[in-house]
Amino acid sequence: MKEQPTTAQQKQPMSQTEIPETADAMAKLTTAETPGTDDDAVARHDDAEATKPELPAIKKQTFEDIMADLNKSPLFMTEMEENDDIAALQALSYEGTPLENGVDFKARGNECFKVRGYVDAREFYTKGIQILAREERARAGGETTKSPDGVDGADGPGEEVASQRAVLEALLVNRAACHLELGNFRSCWTDCAAALRLNPANVKACYRSARALLAVGRVDEADAVCARGLALDAGNAALRQTAREVAARARELGDRSRREAERRAVRARREQLLRAALKARNIATRTTTKGQPPPEMGGAKLELVPDPDDPRSSLAFPALLLYPEDLESDFIRAFDERQTLGDHLSYVLPLPWDRRGAYTLAGVSCYVETADGGVLKLGKRVPLLKVLGTGKVEVVDGLLRIYVLPNDRAAGWVETFKRAKKAELAARQGG
Known part of the structure; x- marks a missing residue:
């Protein structure tokens, strides 16, 4: 029976001659498991790096600059620019012809307007306007816009083009009605002006423009628009009522203007009398607040x-x-x-x-x-x-x-x- 080695004998360290032999064995094992040399691996890494696309240098940008750059991409846009290319991309997202889309958005806007959803109605009208206005700008720029009936929109109006302009006119007048209800008076008369350029005989555009101008006190312009509308339709009850309101407002503003002119005249006369009285008494005065209101003295004054x-x-x-x-x-x-x-x-x-x-x-x-x-x-x-x-x-x-x-x-x-x-x-x- 052989004697078992002791624990001390099992833990005895390797001799100096055994260490190199072990190292050689490990090297052979590594070589067998990993094909190719270290130089080959480096070369492959360099080739991979060379084929990577070069990234642009990172600029120092503020948060606002980064968001502005993102907003230029259609994927991240939060606000749409007035741009024909963007309008064209937008139009591609709708099925049907520009005329069909315009009519559809007009109908949706009308439904919202009937239930006093003026903000939503305005948005639908705006979408229709963007589509048809893009077509109008393209024709004005000489571009060819083919309609379903085969008529070239740049060379002649055709039935499709005439229908587009009629719908665009209606969309503008309807959006003006939304602006009028929402108190956006400047936008209201701007849309009406655009509609009148398409059709100078649009009485609704005259009426809504007059209401908006009257609301901000531009009485002379409101009166001129009323006169234009009544020349087209003398019996229009809404326009006649607006014309009466404009006349009443004009009288009110005239009276107010006269009263203000009288107050200015009285003030100027009293100041002249006061200067004369001070001069006659040899009293010296000096003002240190030129161009500014005098000190507040609770109504007391010289x-x-x-x-x-x-x-x-x-x-x-x-x-x-x-x-x-x-x-x-x-x-x-x-x-x-x-x-x-x-x-x-x-x-x-x-x-x-x-x-x-x-x-x-x-x-x-x-x-x-x-x-x-x-x-x-x-x-x-x-x-x-x-x-x-x-x-x-x-x-x-x-x-x-x-x-x-x-x-x-x-x-x-x-x-x-x-x-x-x-x-x-x-x-x-x-x-």
Whole structure:
């Protein structure tokens, strides 16, 4: 009985002479299983790569650019361009002749229109228009369009061509009716104009065009279209009613225009009287909002009172009482030229926020800015006209600004104000 080898003997590593022999055996096995050499495999790979179609270089594109490129392909189109080639491709998807397809879409549109499905009806009419308009453009461009009766559409109208134009005219007028119901007034009269080019005697096109023009206030054009339609059919009840509405609207717009013209004339006359009154009193004014509306003052404005149309009336100024030491203000809607500052301070003072009691009629000094950047003290018992009539004080943007300060702070504020104005003037001149 032979002795079995021990575990240690089974796990004994191969000798150095056995390793090369094993490697040679593996190499032979690999060669036997894989026909050809490594060089042959590389050559085959290169040949395969050479036969691959070359792909265009990838450009850096935004999402919008990619979608725009896709939309150029009929497979991915979401919006159809006005293009004869695309229209031709579209026509191929329908069975029958262009005339038959146009009639079919007209019938479908009419069914939708009867149940007030104006959007769907418009879409059906549009499909029919696209098919027949493409035929019309082809004939206008000199292309040959063969009809079932064998007549060449480019050389003569023929029965088929005449029928196509009649259906196209009806489709345009019907789509105009949809636009009118949907409030697309411009599209309505555009379709009507196209229908009238095909048939100048289409009364429906005149009627619907007039309704659309009237809806947007283009009364003169609506009146002209009504007159054209009534010249074709004087007894048309719908057109006669529309003509009456146009006439009423014209009278209304005429009255409105006259009233507006009268208002402009009154405004211009009052402005002229106001300028004359200011000049006669030697009151200087300045506007800083040229080309822009004046500051909003709740309806208050520089004007003649009590009658703005009477040159003998007095001037009244909106006035702003500014308290620069406390960053507060009060607004006086009408400061009459005959009044004094004391007349207004008597009801403005005391101030609700003045806890120190610094603002009293006897304890405040008041100033107005002069045209040269200085300040002029305003007496409490002096009529406003006497101060403004010196010509030294400017009324800026129709608003009189009066600075009110406690007596103990007035001198310091005046010096600070003058320095600030001087620096501002220097900066303006330097710029």
